[in-house]
Amino acid sequence: MSPERVVLPTNVSPVHYDLKLTPNLETFVLKGEAAITLTFEAPQTKDGEPSFFLVNKSFTGVFRTNCSGESIRKIGQAILAGHPDLAVSDRAGLLADQSSLAVSGYSSVNRLLDLVQYYKNETTFVVWSLLLAKLDNIMQLFSVNDRTYEGVKHFQRELVDKLVHQLGWEFPENEDYLTTRLRGSILSAAGKAGHEATVKEGLRRFELFMQEGADQVAALHPSIRRTAFEIALTHGGVKEFDQVLNYYRTTPKQDQQSMALVALGASAHGQEMIQRVFEFALSSEVRSQDMPHVLSGLSTNIKARHSAWNWIKSHWATLHERFTGNMGMLGLLVKAPVNGMADKAILKDLTDFFADKDVKEFDRDLEQAKEALRIRCKWVSRDGPALEAWLVENGH
Numbered sequence: 570m571s572p573e574r575v576v577l578p579t580n581v582s583p584v585h586y587d588l589k590l591t592p593n594l595e596t597f598v599l600k601g602e603a604a605i606t607l608t609f610e611a612p613q614t615k616d617g618e619p620s621f622f623l624v625n626k627s628f629t630g631v632f633r634t635n636c637s638g639e640s641i642r643k644i645g646q647a648i649l650a651g652h653p654d655l656a657v658s659d660r661a662g663l664l665a666d667q668s669s670l671a672v673s674g675y676s677s678v679n680r681l682l683d684l685v686q687y688y689k690n691e692t693t694f695v696v697w698s699l700l701l702a703k704l705d706n707i708m709q710l711f712s713v714n715d716r717t718y719e720g721v722k723h724f725q726r727e728l729v730d731k732l733v734h735q736l737g738w739e740f741p742e743n744e745d746y747l748t749t750r751l752r753g754s755i756l757s758a759a760g761k762a763g764h765e766a767t768v769k770e771g772l773r774r775f776e777l778f779m780q781e782g783a784d785q786v787a788a789l790h791p792s793i794r795r796t797a798f799e800i801a802l803t804h805g806g807v808k809e810f811d812q813v814l815n816y817y818r819t820t821p822k823q824d825q826q827s828m829a830l831v832a833l834g835a836s837a838h839g840q841e842m843i844q845r846v847f848e849f850a851l852s853s854e855v856r857s858q859d860m861p862h863v864l865s866g867l868s869t870n871i872k873a874r875h876s877a878w879n880w881i882k883s884h885w886a887t888l889h890e891r892f893t894g895n896m897g898m899l900g901l902l903v904k905a906p907v908n909g910m911a912d913k914a915i916l917k918d919l920t921d922f923f924a925d926k927d928v929k930e931f932d933r934d935l936e937q938a939k940e941a942l943r944i945r946c947k948w949v950s951r952d953g954p955a956l957e958a959w960l961v962e963n964g965h
Contacts, residue, residue, distance in 0.1 A: 621647050623655070628662030635670050636663075641680060645687030660688070660696050668703045671952070672944065678707060678952040679959045682724065686963075689731055694751040697732075701758045704728075705869075708761075709909035710945050711956060712871045720960030725762040727965075733759050733767055738774065740790045753792040760800045771800035779812050795828045802836030810842050818854065827862045830855070834866020834873070843873045847880045857891065860898065864905035871909070878906040878915065882922055893930070900934030907938055911945035 621643035624634050636644065644663065647655055667684050670676035681703070688700055704725055712718040736752040759767035775797045777788040789797050801809040810833070817829040837846045849855060850863040867877040881888065881902055892898040903923075907915055919939060928935050 621652075623659060623663075625662070627656065627658045628665075633666045633670055633675075635675055636667070636680075636684075638680060638683065641667075641683050645684055649687045649690055651690060657693050657695055660691065660693075661699050664696070664699050664703060668706075672948055674947070674951060678711075678948070678956050682707075682956075682959065685728070686724075689728060692732070692751075694747040694754065697751060697754055701754055704758070705761070706909075707956075709869065709871065710911045710949055711953060712909075713911065713949065714953060714957060717953065717957045717960065718871070720957070720965040722762045723965040724960065724963075725758060726764045729755050729759045729762070729764065733764060738770055738790075738793065740792075749792055753796065756793050757796045757799075760796050760803075768800055768804060771797045772804060775801040775809070779816075791825075794825075795832050798829065798832035799836040802832060803838065806839075807842070810837070810845070814849070827859065830859060830862035831866040834863045834868075835870050836866070837870065838872045840876070843876050846873070847877075847884075851884070851887070857895075857898075861901055861905075864901055868905040868908040874906050874909060875915075878918075881906055885922075885926075896930045896934075900931040903931055903934050904938045907942060910942065911949040912942075913946050916942040916946065 621640070623644060625632070644655075648660060648663075663684060664681075667676060667681045671678045671681045685700060685704065688696070691697060691700070704721070708718065708721045708725070711721065732751075732755045736748075736755055738752075738756065740749060740752070756767060756771075760771055774789050777783055778785050778794075778797065798813055802813060813829050813833055817826050817833075820826060820829070833846050833849070837843045846863065846867070850860060855863065864877075867873055870877075888902055889899070892902070903919075907919060916939060919935075919942065923935060
């Protein structure tokens with residue numbers, strides 16, 4: 570469906586309000602240069618109840634809705650108050666719409682964060698999973714400015730603080746699956762943002778976990794093990810790095826080996842440790858099919874991803890020989906290190922590096938990587954200064 574032809578259902582929430590819609594149409598079509606104006610009269614509400622309306626209730630329509638700043642404020646207040654008309658699909662759909670519109674330039678990252686700040690009382694895994702993915706993307710892309718990066722981290726710490734204390738680190742028996750997933754997501758986000766209580770508890774539990782003869786499940790439930798490992802690697806040094814490396818070498822469980830590889834890639838800092846990750850990834854200790862776990866971690870590591878790209882360039886002949894015939898792996902080698910970047914210099918470097926190389930096995934991945942870089946560069950260039958101002962204005 571192109572932007573020039575859109576079939577738009579006018580289902581509006583809250584449904585129990587007597588909304589006056591002009592013209593009174595159930596659906597309408599925008600085609601070519603044609604346009605139609607819909608006028609909604611503000612609904613009459615009970616005393617103290619937020620006044621809002623939501624186009625595309627339940628988000629069943631295949632289109633995006635660009636909300637004004639005033640609409641975001643009113644809908645946000647309703648979300649914060651737990652309005653019963655805003656179902657999980659509505660709360661998630663709003664985030665998806667505002668994020669896509671911000672990336673494309675129809676809206677802005679500021680308006681997206683204007684909405685996100687009202688989700689402090691959210692309790693569902695589905696919504697938090699989407700929300701944290703959007704925030705992590707912002708943190709990754711706008712990290713080119715240290716002030717902005719630290720501001721987004723502060724914003725995220727405040728956003729998750731309530732749930733961090735509500736959920737804690739313990740896993741009650743017979744707890745439902747989605748609550749278990751939610752705890753893992755919230756603690757991971759808190760750890761990445763440097764939430765003080767989370768970092769302190771993560772370090773304590775990591776130390777218990779690594780003690781000889783420790784009850785490892787009691788110290789760290791499997792669903793939060795990677796979080797504690799990444800906290801220890803981020804805030805620790807060579808000792809913690811060696812402990813995680815030894816865990817990889819001694820654990821008999823393949824899923825735990827994969828987790829350790831991701832943690833090593835995601836949290837290594839300092840040139841010595843970053844270089845050790847690269848050397849380890851090419852060693853006989855890491856199976857070829859497990860290389861993506863290392864790359865997955867490195868792609869999110871703001872302190873290591875430039876080094877990762879330079880390392881891949883330096884070792885391209887070795888890597889290409891090792892993975893020739895494995896198109897998926899070669900494509901991942903190209904995309905992973907630049908996945909979270911928004912740097913025009915990297916885009917040029919990526920283009921220049923492969924200009925004289927045979928790329929037929931991964932040409933589609935290469936073009937996708939370059940196109941994604943172009944989009945991200947435009948977004949950061951467009952919204953970067955305004956985001957920094959928004960963070961300062963809002964106390965972050």
